[in-house]
Amino acid sequence: MEDFKKDEELQPLAREELKFDQNGLLPAVIQDHRNNAVLMVGYMDQEAIRRTLSTGRVCFWSRSRREYWVKGETSGNFFEVKSIHADCDADTLLLKVIPLGPGLACHTGRYSCFFNTLAGFDQWGREDD
Secondary structure (H helix, E strand, O other): OOOOOOOOOOOOOOHHHOOOOOOOOEEEEEEEOOOOOEEEEEEEOHHHHHHHHHHOEOEEEEOOOOEEEEOOOOOOOOEEEEEEEEOOOOOOEEEEEEEOOOOOOOOOOOOOOOOOOOOOHHHOOOOOO
């Protein structure tokens, strides 16, 4: 088996190669560039990606409100984009950002949206234990 390559060469990917879902969207995982913490997940279409690239601030498509929104417009918690990566299938994006303003990603006032633990996880049987 080939050794895992931690520092593989980055492969450029054209926006046309991205694989959007049936609604024209891709999940976008937002990660803190400084410490790799996952902050939130949003959805982007081609226009949201274009707006993000042109402004350097993360723009999402709101599935519930059916409109574009720039993270931080109302809260002051903007994300400055440092890099954008696509996964191996080109159907999910990873945006590495620097949180600006108060530095809170979640609408609940927390640093990250991922603060809930799944009830009962410690009781689930694990095959490799």
